[in-house]
Amino acid sequence: MKQFLRFYSWGMEVKLYMSLYTTALVVFQGITEALQGRFAASVWIMLEMLLVSFVFAAIQYAVLPVGNWSSKKGLAVWAISANVLYIGGALVFGWFPGVPLWGDIVLIAILEISLWAIWFGEQVACWRDTRALNRSLRKFQQER
Known part of the structure; x- marks a missing residue:
């Protein structure tokens, strides 16, 4: 039962990030298609994006366990993995066909900004949790 719960917890965490990353990719792919006058999405491309996002989310879980975004080595592996x-x-899969070079540069810049925003969001959540735990600790100490 312990193994099942561990696997289930892993799956919940990985699926959460996988879905966020896949959604972002699909939205950007849709925007680039629409800007080029095409209004259809390839199911194969979306499946490829989903699988790549799953691999990335699994790597993220391995190198940055839940609540532990302070590892510089883990962050480096995470950022390099995202880029690769x-x-x-x-x-390889041709997710953004017809996008000019400047568009590719914009998409890469958005990727880098997004990685920073994810890291920053995790830091804010950690700071918030720390403050809440400290408040609860002080309250507990005062009640004793």
């Missing part, structure tokens, strides 16, 4: 997987996936 998403830029590599876009090149």
